[in-house]
Amino acid sequence: MADRKTLQIKQMSAHPGPIAGAGMQRVSELCKLIDTTTCIGCKACEVACVEWNDMPFQNTTFDNTYQTMPDTNWNYWNLIKFNESEHSDGSFAWLVRKHQCMHCEDPGCLRACPADGAIVQYANGIVDFQQENCIGCQFCVSGCPFNIPKFNPSTKKVYKCTLCSDRVSAGLEPACIKSCPTGCLHFGTKDDMKYMAEQRAKQLRDVSGFKEAGVYDPQSIDGTHVIYVLHDITKPEKYGNLPANPRIPLAFTVWKNWFKPIGLIGAMMGFVGVVIHYVFAGPLRSQPEPPVESIVSRPAPGKES
Amino acid sequence: MATPVNRYEHQMNAIDRLGRTKVYVGELMRHPVYTRFLHWMYGIFFFLALLSGFGIYAPGIFRFFTPFFGGGAMTRLLHPWFGLGFVFFFGLQVINWFNIMRWTPEDTAWMKRLRTYVRHQDEMEPPTVGFYNGGQKAMFWEIVCGCVAYVITGFIMWFPEIFGRVLVSIAYVIHDISALIMLFGIFFHIYLSTFGEPGTIQAMTRGTVSKAWAWTHHPAWYKEMTGRDPYADMEAERERLYGGK
Numbered sequence: 304m305a306d307r308k309t310l311q312i313k314q315m316s317a318h319p320g321p322i323a324g325a326g327m328q329r330v331s332e333l334c335k336l337i338d339t340t341t342c343i344g345c346k347a348c349e350v351a352c353v354e355w356n357d358m359p360f361q362n363t364t365f366d367n368t369y370q371t372m373p374d375t376n377w378n379y380w381n382l383i384k385f386n387e388s389e390h391s392d393g394s395f396a397w398l399v400r401k402h403q404c405m406h407c408e409d410p411g412c413l414r415a416c417p418a419d420g421a422i423v424q425y426a427n428g429i430v431d432f433q434q435e436n437c438i439g440c441q442f443c444v445s446g447c448p449f450n451i452p453k454f455n456p457s458t459k460k461v462y463k464c465t466l467c468s469d470r471v472s473a474g475l476e477p478a479c480i481k482s483c484p485t486g487c488l489h490f491g492t493k494d495d496m497k498y499m500a501e502q503r504a505k506q507l508r509d510v511s512g513f514k515e516a517g518v519y520d521p522q523s524i525d526g527t528h529v530i531y532v533l534h535d536i537t538k539p540e541k542y543g544n545l546p547a548n549p550r551i552p553l554a555f556t557v558w559k560n561w562f563k564p565i566g567l568i569g570a571m572m573g574f575v576g577v578v579i580h581y582v583f584a585g586p587l588r589s590q591p592e593p594p595v596e597s598i599v600s601r602p603a604p605g606k607e608s
Numbered sequence: 609m610a611t612p613v614n615r616y617e618h619q620m621n622a623i624d625r626l627g628r629t630k631v632y633v634g635e636l637m638r639h640p641v642y643t644r645f646l647h648w649m650y651g652i653f654f655f656l657a658l659l660s661g662f663g664i665y666a667p668g669i670f671r672f673f674t675p676f677f678g679g680g681a682m683t684r685l686l687h688p689w690f691g692l693g694f695v696f697f698f699g700l701q702v703i704n705w706f707n708i709m710r711w712t713p714e715d716t717a718w719m720k721r722l723r724t725y726v727r728h729q730d731e732m733e734p735p736t737v738g739f740y741n742g743g744q745k746a747m748f749w750e751i752v753c754g755c756v757a758y759v760i761t762g763f764i765m766w767f768p769e770i771f772g773r774v775l776v777s778i779a780y781v782i783h784d785i786s787a788l789i790m791l792f793g794i795f796f797h798i799y800l801s802t803f804g805e806p807g808t809i810q811a812m813t814r815g816t817v818s819k820a821w822a823w824t825h826h827p828a829w830y831k832e833m834t835g836r837d838p839y840a841d842m843e844a845e846r847e848r849l850y851g852g853k
Contacts, residue, residue, distance in 0.1 A: 555777065569792065577796060586806055589824045
């Protein structure tokens, strides 16, 4: 969670009207590049994340893998996922992937959030939770295609990777990047990282024999600010449920943006309806009503007296 | 000869006899204290749930509602309990009214003449309209369906870790639709019980209605209560008040 004054905000959840100060400065879009082909699964990034964010330690769950725990948690934002797989020749392959918030360009969490300013997207592309505005409804959990936001039942707030927005706002790289011993993690502008990733994928295809190597930057959510180089771009699911086409539920896009306002206007038509009825038809009074004395109405045309 | 009050009294069960309802001359007993209590209890919870829900439904417009409930997080915390309060008391009313609200062919016929009703083309309701008309019953059963939808979808959204993100996103839409239908309906409910049909709201406050109200809006019920012909009584009253004008 960075100070709002140090990073310019581009989008804010459930915020009426324009975002103050948006578009006032030149800001480059940032990106984290994760080259899964050179990750050795050392978990230095996991430790760096917990250390930098001063998160309380918790018991881990051992489920017969090298993985620290089955899934990320409200106090564990960065998790290396260990997946056993096979190369095309049938030999054993470790698919090791650093799992954390993808910082989508079109964030499902932000779209789903009903609390003003609880989720913000900075102009540099980082999606950040502002817990002081969070109401704990967990709609973001439902909106996220990567299962990232995690609920803390005691504070009733949701937490996730900030891409070290506090470090980035001070001109530093995220803690995970800083700790990586193999250089499989890179941090820079989106353009640079995309170029670097494409070069690496080309190298993997041409030199290393990974014919399906490619860059994971899903366009179904307008790209992400965390991109992967994968050995096999055709089957990202092999890397621990990385969706090939991540989607935001229609409830938080079509329904929320279009049908909710229309529905609200429709429901308020009930009010308009009864007012119109009262003015034009009047009340239905208990009988017998007093007899009618005269009826005042517009005279028929041509019969003016 | 049985008086109106006596006729009604022999139908009353023990819970209907709780409290006191004064029936003045020219009035009929309509709702006992227990029914009125339930009505206002779920009425309160309805508005608490509605207003707290507004802040979550359209925060851009209704952000001013959330401070009344102690801020956004508290609103979110309280909303499900308001909803449960509504469903609890309305559920008791469903038990209370189950027989009275049973749908009959006369109600279907009433719905077909909705246009006539809205335009006030008939001076008095048709002789088949009993304690509740088709419109009132339709609204009641809509709320019953709404409550079922609220509870199912509400629990899914309350405990997303159990039900998963896809179910939550579907529940979210259904919960909204149900709320919109009931918001639409509440305007008609309030209008018809106050401005639209004067003399109605006292049925839920003091518990009684005037005989004129009863024969105008619920002739069959009037006949059941008094054993008299509503139309003849109305004509007699007109003769008495306005002398055949």
